[in-house]
Amino acid sequence: MLKDDKLIKAYGDTYNDGKIQLSFTLPIQKGVEAEEAARIYCSKLGLKDIEVVHMKDLREGFTFFVVYAVADVLVNTDKINVAKIEAEEMSYYEINDYIKDKIERNLTVVGACTGSDAHTVGLDAILNMKGYDGEYGLERYPQFNTYNMGSQVPNEKLIEKAVQENADAILISQVVTQKNIHVKNLTEFVEILEAEGLRDEFILVLGGPRISHELALELGFDAGFGTGTKPNQVASYISQKVYEKFENNN
Amino acid sequence: MLKDDKLIKAYGDTYNDGKIQLSFTLPIQKGVEAEEAARIYCSKLGLKDIEVVHMKDLREGFTFFVVYAVADVLVNTDKINVAKIEAEEMSYYEINDYIKDKIERNLTVVGACTGSDAHTVGLDAILNMKGYDGEYGLERYPQFNTYNMGSQVPNEKLIEKAVQENADAILISQVVTQKNIHVKNLTEFVEILEAEGLRDEFILVLGGPRISHELALELGFDAGFGTGTKPNQVASYISQKVYEKFENNN
């Protein structure tokens, strides 16, 4: 098969051999039956050439498995459609100039870790002076008025603050995703905004290590930023989005 | 759900949450499309709640992924049917006594690493004096005549020797399984025996780290021994099997 084929599969050591690695635990006592159970479990996923290469007794009736197998399904790379943030990445200086030249006023952003989330490091990385990975945070930008409300902020309080400061954008960080708590929390946030007729007042930006742009859109946000986001990427997005809104309104 | 339920799934931290870990490489440039490709690939396996937690650029157009997901399929533990070696495990002394008492003659075994396989350590572990994991090898058993032909033995030569020594059992070790070379090799072995009408003359025992009893049966062997096999397990099996044959013939 050719390398530039559009139909791809996993690659172990031969093009499209489909080789993948799995590990999981089954609630079954270690033994030949357990090994067979692992094989059946994998075969129900449509896997082929299943090799249970390791079994470990975790006691209390649990067994851990490492498996190699062939996943004989294809991805058509021509048909991958993924929403992307439509903003050109600019530098600190470019962004400030852009806002000065095109929007001609300061932008205001309000950010928080909402609900019971107390992981402030990610939000701080975007908002605080210090910034992240060599990039200044939004507080440092002369063209941004930045309000960082910190951790465990109730949705209502955040909205109140955004209204009060006449914010252009609301930034939410969600790190804890256990039992999909973030989905619940974020859905509620958008519902309140909509109920109050405020949804279109703000650009809604979501961030966190388990957040994708896709998910953010699904939840009714305008953009989502994941692991490794740098402040200038967020600032680029917000300023271009505000300008776009401004253009549309004129 | 109850712990003693017969329908099981993977267990992460909640009974039957179905959580599994995967890793694989796709021939696609790292980026959001690649991440989506990984997600599509997993969803084609029927996986749910797919989280691509890590992506690494392997260069040359390859990306490595670590994924957690939910495998929402069930294994019915009541319906697991797995062939097991039907022999009671005996100790060195018990085996020798068993042969002396019940079979009343020495048993003869011939072993080899066949084809191009040069991995003798596993076969030696079973056959040589020294043995394995605290258990003596078959050479040490007074009731066994043991011939270890070593590595890279052609199938024909092994059969020749077995006939010559009037062996009770033929032991084959296969360690290299790349491109299923072992399957080819072992199938050929059984075909030769059958063609020569010798199949029922010998107990055929297969061993190696990627060998299961199941596979051995499929390939026409009488028993298969995998990782961690001890010599006494093999000796127990052979002696009981010979006795069974002997009984059947009388």
Next chain:
Amino acid sequence: MALKLDLDQQLIDSCREYTSEIADEIGKKISKNTTTSVERTVLRLLGVDGVDQHGIPLPNVIVEKVKEAGELEKGISYWFGNALLETDLSVQSLAEEISKDNVDLLNIPRRDQKEVYNYIYNLAKEKAAGIKENVEKRNELMGKYPPGPQPWLYVIVATGNIYEDVKQAKSAARQGADIVAVIRSTAQSLLDYVPYGPTTEGFGGTYATQANFKIMRDALDEVSKEEGHYVQLVNYCSGLAMPEIAAMGAIERLDMMLNDAMYGILFRDINMKRTFVDQYFSRMINAYAGVIINTGEDNYLTTADAVEEAHTVLASQFINEELGLRTGLKKEQLGLGHAFEINPDIEDSFLMEIAQAQLVRQVFPDAPLKYMPPTKYMDGDIFKGHLMDGMFNVASIMTDQSIQLLGMLTEAIHTPFLQDRALSIENAKHVFNSARALSHEITFKADGKIQKRADQVLEETAEILKEISDKGLMKSLSEGIFGDIKRPMSGGKGSDGVVKKSSEYFNPFIDVFKEELKIDAEGR
């Protein structure tokens, strides 16, 4: 323990002098005040348990009544003791009657202070004897089912459901874990009471309740016996109910407690005075109950940089040590915390980790140091994560650490799966076994990077402790001396629970514990 670093002992001594001054300041604050939680703890130690018809714990109900009446400054012991004498009810019955408003503590005849004190002091002695039995029981079990060699393997369970936790804990214990910590539902620190009964719906962890303590203790005792290996149980003695949890732990024979002098202030924005008073009494209970405390310096490094702020960890350990010793904790009970959190992409970062770990080891030779794993630089690459945990284990065995909180390869992804924990135990056992004697085999070069780094951290520590002792700890905290976090001196949660003691105040347990722990007038 091998002395591998040549440290300036004078500098270490002056660190302890500064810390002593710091502790003197705090001591004054502590001695003048009590808190609602301390008073609730007295009730718990006397035997009050259960909740009222609204689900509010009886200790809260009773203390609140007295507090509302503005009479808590005398101490709950007087009021409750008086009522016991007056009503002749059992401790628990009295508590229940009070909650049902059948007895009004403030509106019954008031006996003489002295008489009540004597009565309640004897009752306290009796109750304390019960705790001592637990200590003896622990010693007996530890003798019969000896725990493994140090570093001990410490794992967490965090399902939120005590019954699910039990499965995971037993599985880990049977695989060789020495210590199981039940992670608490997030921000339980902020609850000004202790939830009641067995619980199954925690968030990111399971509520610390007395029933949950008991369920887990029983499960681990069962495994300890079957595996011939005593498994220690840990929970969080932190937050607004800190001393109450100490009492519950003493009663249910927990073996270790996360218990830090400043964690609540810094990481939960709890009022300073409240925290210092609470930690004092809670530690005294832990001291008496033979519990090893685990301090929380690792938390500093989740926000601050581990290279730049290394000295704040050591400074905080000195403070935790001094405040701890003043509550009667023995050196062997001071599980001072630190962590392997330097950015591993820094060249020779491992050498800096070794420097820090060995420095701490030598400065606190008798402390059962608790070493926390890499978390900050863990990402979704579970294979690299497993390796980092391995390096952490190497650092530990190289520097004679005592309590090893095992890192999880999935740290950046989810709370531990059963298999993650199993792999971590395997990792630690592998490294510890194959390099068991490593720390005894090596010494560090006199002018090497490790020695220099340790010297530097020690010097910076002395400087900062001097600064704190000059300024006072409370003021320093308000200026953000630790973990980059600033806390107002009189702000924070729970300040309304701080009550100035009247001259008649007494707390019989403090007296009993002081006697038994032989704490002298200066609090040492």
Next chain:
Amino acid sequence: MALKLDLDQQLIDSCREYTSEIADEIGKKISKNTTTSVERTVLRLLGVDGVDQHGIPLPNVIVEKVKEAGELEKGISYWFGNALLETDLSVQSLAEEISKDNVDLLNIPRRDQKEVYNYIYNLAKEKAAGIKENVEKRNELMGKYPPGPQPWLYVIVATGNIYEDVKQAKSAARQGADIVAVIRSTAQSLLDYVPYGPTTEGFGGTYATQANFKIMRDALDEVSKEEGHYVQLVNYCSGLAMPEIAAMGAIERLDMMLNDAMYGILFRDINMKRTFVDQYFSRMINAYAGVIINTGEDNYLTTADAVEEAHTVLASQFINEELGLRTGLKKEQLGLGHAFEINPDIEDSFLMEIAQAQLVRQVFPDAPLKYMPPTKYMDGDIFKGHLMDGMFNVASIMTDQSIQLLGMLTEAIHTPFLQDRALSIENAKHVFNSARALSHEITFKADGKIQKRADQVLEETAEILKEISDKGLMKSLSEGIFGDIKRPMSGGKGSDGVVKKSSEYFNPFIDVFKEELKIDAEGR
């Protein structure tokens, strides 16, 4: 390199004395014989390439003809040189004409020995100059695109298909691999010729052919340039075609070669004399081509126990060193091999690994030691496997190893997947970077386990070398001194290729190399 062990230098010196005696015995055998493969190599070095109509390589065709005529004892150089002079054909045309039976080497006029010698000697000098150009090119590239610091990251590719290998090699090189070895199709050692052309169907590896060498060299040169980091290429200079492969490597600018004095005897049952003669000439070529050789002591530990047989590894290294130096290899070209193969379940096994690695490091301070990863105790638990590879990397950086053959987490399962190799590179980079200066920071306790273990191994090594020097190496090998393997003195494969030299024998390349490498009469 830090001297951490206090070793008995006298013992080391006597090891070298014994080895010198051992080498004298072998030297005598070598000087009396040539082999078909040595003669084929002469042809290759002169420029003969290609195959005949049956696909048989021309060097084989030509040497076979002379051998069949019983005239190889004079050396192929005479016959081929004579024909060149007589026919006036180019080297390659002559070779082709011979293969087509248009020229019969033995049935053309025979010129004077002296005249032919002079002619062919000059031709050899010219060809040697070509090899020198490769050395200069390598030096230039290494200067321009400097390789990383040692330990160098050495990875293998093993798909069996040279084009698939190229992808994997480039991917690894771009991730930071310093060295790429193309694993050879299994048992190529036993082929008494070198396959021809690009190949895509190897078994467990890819055939070593000149075309494959070139394809991979070009690919790596491309990456070296793009990444600014010279990537070294390795293949196997082993087996019945050992010297021919050395010649091909010299021509295609390979940088390293697996090339052991005894591997073929022990692990491929190749005749002893054949092996010793072949390794001599092959090493001379490697020496001249600036190639680092990798010896194969790691192989011993795949069958023998790494604790019990540690001294045989060191003894074999001494022998490989001495035989190597006598062929003109510089100490800096002696990549002596050893391995991290002690059962990790043994308490303090890691200390024993450190002892061995440091011992070897100090005994051979200038050698670019090649350290092989754990393989024997790897199983299907890839997570534990990754950790073991990490411990191996720690051992390496702690003891200043030079060439690190990266372990793969899937060692027990399959030949490396692309991702396995990537994880191994990540593992090594992580450990090496974070503990870069570790070896300079630590010393070992004078009477510690590490020191004692090293002393013990060194003592046992001296004993066994004495025994071998008394008995002779060939006899010792026949008795199973290494790797538990016994080989009959005159048995083994390829013995029919050994030819006693006549007094008129000459090999112009040996003379050229001896001059240039300044090898004196005694072969040092």
